Amino acid sequence: MTAHGLPDEQPVFAHHVRALLARQAQADRDLVGASYRRGRNHQMEAEPGQSPAGRKADALAAAVGIDFHRPSPIRRGSRQTGGGRVPHFDMKPMGMAHVPTSGDGKVHHRFKTKAKEGEHFDYLRDGAKVTIISHLDYIRRDQAVSDLAEDLVIDMIDEQVIRGGMNARAIVSNVPGSPERQRSLFVAAEQSESQPRVHQLTASTAEVGRYDRVAGFATSPDWLRDMSRRLKAARREAEAEAAAKGRPFKDRQVVVADVTSRQAFDRLTWFDKHPSFPAPQWRQGRTGRSHYRFVQELPADAKPEQHGQILRNIVAMLAADGWMAVGVIHQPDQHGDKRNFHIHIDAYDRPAKWMNEEGKWDFEVVERRNGKNTRPYRQNKVSYRAEPGNNGKRAKVDTAELMRGRFIDIVNAVMGEERYLHGTYEENGIALTPLEHMGNRATGHERRGVATEVGTRNARQIVSDELAACEKKAAAATDVLARDMTLILPLIGDQPDAVAAARRYERLSRRLIQRRHDMDVADVVVAASRSRAEAVIATLEPEPGRRTKSRAGDRALLEASRAHLDWVEQHSPSDDERAAERQRIARIEAQASATWDEVAAAIATKGQRTPAITYVSTRTASAATMHHPVYREQVRGRLRQWLTRHGRDEGRLIFEGGTVRLAPDQPKAIDRLMRLFAGEEEFQNWLIGERERRTNQAAADAKRQRDKQAALQRAEAGRREQEAAKAEAGKVVRTIAPPEDRARPAAGAADMPAAQPPGRPPVPEVKSPPKPVPPAAQPVDRRPPDPPVVTRGDPQREEKRERQVPSRPAPQDRPNGPPPGIRSKGPDDVAARQRPIDRGSER
Numbered sequence: 001m002t003a004h005g006l007p008d009e010q011p012v013f014a015h016h017v018r019a020l021l022a023r024q025a026q027a028d029r030d031l032v033g034a035s036y037r038r039g040r041n042h043q044m045e046a047e048p049g050q051s052p053a054g055r056k057a058d059a060l061a062a063a064v065g066i067d068f069h070r071p072s073p074i075r076r077g078s079r080q081t082g083g084g085r086v087p088h089f090d091m092k093p094m095g096m097a098h099v100p101t102s103g104d105g106k107v108h109h110r111f112k113t114k115a116k117e118g119e120h121f122d123y124l125r126d127g128a129k130v131t132i133i134s135h136l137d138y139i140r141r142d143q144a145v146s147d148l149a150e151d152l153v154i155d156m157i158d159e160q161v162i163r164g165g166m167n168a169r170a171i172v173s174n175v176p177g178s179p180e181r182q183r184s185l186f187v188a189a190e191q192s193e194s195q196p197r198v199h200q201l202t203a204s205t206a207e208v209g210r211y212d213r214v215a216g217f218a219t220s221p222d223w224l225r226d227m228s229r230r231l232k233a234a235r236r237e238a239e240a241e242a243a244a245k246g247r248p249f250k251d252r253q254v255v256v257a258d259v260t261s262r263q264a265f266d267r268l269t270w271f272d273k274h275p276s277f278p279a280p281q282w283r284q285g286r287t288g289r290s291h292y293r294f295v296q297e298l299p300a301d302a303k304p305e306q307h308g309q310i311l312r313n314i315v316a317m318l319a320a321d322g323w324m325a326v327g328v329i330h331q332p333d334q335h336g337d338k339r340n341f342h343i344h345i346d347a348y349d350r351p352a353k354w355m356n357e358e359g360k361w362d363f364e365v366v367e368r369r370n371g372k373n374t375r376p377y378r379q380n381k382v383s384y385r386a387e388p389g390n391n392g393k394r395a396k397v398d399t400a401e402l403m404r405g406r407f408i409d410i411v412n413a414v415m416g417e418e419r420y421l422h423g424t425y426e427e428n429g430i431a432l433t434p435l436e437h438m439g440n441r442a443t444g445h446e447r448r449g450v451a452t453e454v455g456t457r458n459a460r461q462i463v464s465d466e467l468a469a470c471e472k473k474a475a476a477a478t479d480v481l482a483r484d485m486t487l488i489l490p491l492i493g494d495q496p497d498a499v500a501a502a503r504r505y506e507r508l509s510r511r512l513i514q515r516r517h518d519m520d521v522a523d524v525v526v527a528a529s530r531s532r533a534e535a536v537i538a539t540l541e542p543e544p545g546r547r548t549k550s551r552a553g554d555r556a557l558l559e560a561s562r563a564h565l566d567w568v569e570q571h572s573p574s575d576d577e578r579a580a581e582r583q584r585i586a587r588i589e590a591q592a593s594a595t596w597d598e599v600a601a602a603i604a605t606k607g608q609r610t611p612a613i614t615y616v617s618t619r620t621a622s623a624a625t626m627h628h629p630v631y632r633e634q635v636r637g638r639l640r641q642w643l644t645r646h647g648r649d650e651g652r653l654i655f656e657g658g659t660v661r662l663a664p665d666q667p668k669a670i671d672r673l674m675r676l677f678a679g680e681e682e683f684q685n686w687l688i689g690e691r692e693r694r695t696n697q698a699a700a701d702a703k704r705q706r707d708k709q710a711a712l713q714r715a716e717a718g719r720r721e722q723e724a725a726k727a728e729a730g731k732v733v734r735t736i737a738p739p740e741d742r743a744r745p746a747a748g749a750a751d752m753p754a755a756q757p758p759g760r761p762p763v764p765e766v767k768s769p770p771k772p773v774p775p776a777a778q779p780v781d782r783r784p785p786d787p788p789v790v791t792r793g794d795p796q797r798e799e800k801r802e803r804q805v806p807s808r809p810a811p812q813d814r815p816n817g818p819p820p821g822i823r824s825k826g827p828d829d830v831a832a833r834q835r836p837i838d839r840g841s842e843r
Contacts, residue, residue: 064557066449066536068564071528073458074446074535078339079432079465084669086428087420088342089407090295091400095287096190098199100264108265109272111282172311173326174319177354182326188361189290189348196285198258201267203227203280205235206251214277223267227256227280256280291348296407298329299419300339306414311343313410322382324348351379421669428669429638431472432465447539449532449557459531466524473633474517476640480682481509483689491603498602501595508592515585526572533561533568613687615678616661619671639673639683647690655691 080086099111175182203211208231214220215228234254242249257280259267264282271279296314298307311327318325325347332340353362355377362377369376384402385394408420425432435458438446446455485506492498540558573581646652652663660678662671677683 064449064553064560066532066557066560067451068449068532068561069529070451070456070532071459071463072446072449072451072532072535073435073438073455073462074443074538075462075527075531076534076538079462080430084418084421084428084672086423086425086430087408087411088295088297089404090293091403092293093289094291094293095193095289096195098196098261098284098287100268100282101261102265103262106265108268110268170308170311170329171326172308172315172328174315175324175326175352181354185324185348185352185361186291186326186346188364189350192363193288193290196287199261199264199285200255200283201227201257201259201264201280202253202283203231203256203278204251204253205231205238207278208232208235210278214274221270223257230254230256253281255283291346294327294343294345294347294403294407296343296345298341298343299411299415300341302341302415307341310411310414313414314343314345314407317406317410318345318347322349322351322379324350324352349382351382353377353379418668418672421667423667427667429642429673431469431637431641433461435461447535449536449561451532459528463524463528466527467521469634469637470517470520470524472641473520473637474513476637477513478510479640479644480685481506481513483685487685487689488599488603492599495602498599501598501602505592505595505599508588508595512585512588512592515581515588519581522573526568529568529572530565533564536561537565612658612684613655613678613691614659615674616659617671617675618661618664619668635673636677636682639670639677642670642673643683643686647686648693650694653690655694660687660691 078085100108102108173182175185208228211224211228211231215225231254234256238252238254239249257267268279268282271277298310302310307329311329315325315327325345327343327345330340330342330344332338350363354360355362355365358365362379363375365375365377366373367376368374384397384399386397388394405422408422411420412418421428425434436454438452438454438458442452442454445452485502488502489499492502536557540554540561643653652666654661654663662674678687
């Protein structure tokens with residue numbers, strides 16, 4: 001046994017996958033091997049030997065210099081599937097580019113001349129135009145059944161008028177005037193912004209020794225010695241900083257010279273004459289932002305009228321905020337992806353007005369005032385601020401995020417449905433990783449089979465995402481099964497037959513999950529093995545109506561691509577093998593279904609049913625529909641991922657009795673998925689379990705709160721008792737005898753009560769409370785009690801109070817009698833003279 005409940009069986013299509021992976025790079029084998037051995041102990045071994053088809057494919061591939069076994073980033077379908085997708089949106093601030101240039105205007109050979117803003121404006125407009133030839137190609141591409149070029153009859157004049165109308169709709173601007181006037185706006189904006197005063201040259205701290213050695217030569221220029229000194233000082237500073245932080249030192253690029261563009265050209269030319277010496281890197285100085293460039297993809301299946309409406313709405317939105325914008329729609333070219341409809345917008349974030357009397361834009365007018373150059377007619381730039389916070393200040397807004405959200409809202413409004421999703425892949429529950437931008441050059445190489453570094457990284461990321469999707473799909477199914485078993489077993493715990501049936505159902509379900517996972521991984525490996533050859537064939541044999549530029553060696557490249565596909569087809573699972581595996585899975589599903597019927601019957605006899613939970617949407621949206629039923633399981637996976645990450649957050653998912661709802665600030669996409677799938681058994685089981693968990697948690701929290709309150713009450717009662725005891729201890733009374741009474745008579749007759757004179761009434765006796773009995777080891781104090789005196793904590797205050805109390809006569813000897821509290825009064829006690837009480841001593 002390799003995994004819990006699974007027999008030690010061979011993975012599905014194991015020999016096919018081993019044969020395909022044996023020819024790939026080690027990095028690609030490691031990428032697939034871990035996923036394919038999910039829960040198994042089989043190692044990925046190389047397929048022994050090689051077939052004649054494999055030797056032929058390798059020979060042809062070696063002749064053209066292409067490794068077709070490496071996966072390609074150029075794929076047929078889209079990575080994103082389902083009803084909505086996260087669109088491509090790009091917003092870049094632009095400024096004038098500067099490169100090392102000589103005095104006569106020659107650019108250093110390491111740098112290419114940057115396109116001026118006027119040239120980019122021409123590129124935008126030319127890319128939006130559609131010619132008659134391109135329209136004929138578009139028609140021929142749509143008529144994919146047969147070639148209708150010979151039967152195509154078009155009135156060229158009328159067609160030219162139609163094309164002119166489409167071109168007019170493909171270019172939208174709020175800049176008044178002709179295209180030349182619009183072009184002049186961006187040229188003037190680029191020239192009006194601040195220019196960098198100095199540029200910089202940088203070098204690595206690892207080159208300190210080489211710079212120091214060369215700078216010591218007598219023929220070395222002075223500027224090289226200055227660069228060496230700055231480099232050594234920067235390294236010492238970096239080492240001291242690393243030591244202060246307790247971190248290991250790492251080399252870095254540091255600034256070694258502040259130069260002009262001409263000085264940089266001369267110094268880099270000197271380094272070109274000494275190729276063995278490491279040349280510094282060029283870093284352009286800070287310059288002002290002239291404008292922004294936007295790139296936004298468009299739905300490929302939308303109509304041209306919808307594309308035009310989207311562009312007009314976007315430009316109108318920018319114009320309402322004060323932007324000066326020119327937007328165009330670029331259609332797919334003859335060599336690129338036919339789905340590549342997108343928008344280009346050049347936008348100047350400052351309102352501008354053309355001044356006829358000056359013959360220039362208002363921000364170009366310069367006047368001399370108070371000895372300074374001023375631009376009196378220049379208007380303020382567009383700025384976005386958030387609502388005032390608690391401190392009354394308005395924070396800045398991320399302009400790119402704001403514009404992306406507005407673009408998506410406009411596209412969804414024009415299309416009448418949620419085509420594009422707000423947020424990132426992660427926020428929408430899409431298990432994809434953003435890819436690196438490849439550029440035209442790398443894309444062209446990859447289309448012809450030549451592997452590039454960025455293309456290889458993207459291709460491996462694509463394969464990694466596909467394998468991760470297989471893993472998450474299997475893990476989600478396993479988690480659902482585990483939750484189901486957690487709910488089922490307590491209901492049938494007293495029925496041994498039902499428990500045995502539930503265990504059989506669990507084993508069969510795990511076996512189904514594993515075999516489906518193996519099939520998915522095998523499909524990923526086959527697709528990766530075919531991707532590079534398919535990209536080459538799609539480039540060299542385009543669809544009807546899409547032309548390509550022929551090059552020398554294309555025929556040999558095409559033959560090598562087909563030979564590789566034949567080899568992959570030979571080592572891939574055949575249709576018969578796939579059909580046999582589907583039948584095997586169907587039999588296992590039938591066994592699992594029959595076993596589940598037994599478990600369901602046992603549960604029904606218990607009569608314990610958990611009430612269903614109804615999802616209540618708080619959004620006013622149309623009924624959720626699934627436009628792509630083929631991808632329902634993948635879309636379910638997005639909801640599983642969201643529930644796994646955020647479902648336990650009571651601020652996001654709110655239970656109210658038998659209903660559940662989302663918080664208003666949650667993504668619309670999750671609301672749509674909940675409306676689609678919340679009623680299914682899988683998600684009902686999860687919701688019921690989460691509600692029970694929250695109920696138990698609330699009860700536990702309430703108990704802890706009660707225990708805490710009781711502990712606080714006990715602590716408060718104890719504190720009060722201590723305070724009462726301290727207050728009682730402060731009232732303890734002690735007696736102080738006067739000095740003259742310290743002489744004690746001998747024990748005997750003196751202790752007897754004195755006889756009263758005859759004929760006089762008895763004197764009432766005043767006795768103090770009984771004293772505690774002293775210990776036996778100490779002598780008994782039989783002195784008469786003195787008036788009570790309250791003991792104070794402050795001796796000075798006590799001495800002052802005693803001086804204020806008047807003196808009293810010495811006490812007379814009085815007969816002792818019973819305590820006053822228990823003596824019965826006689827008739828003579830009423831007339832008895834009462835002894836005055838000293839109130840001062842009581843204080």
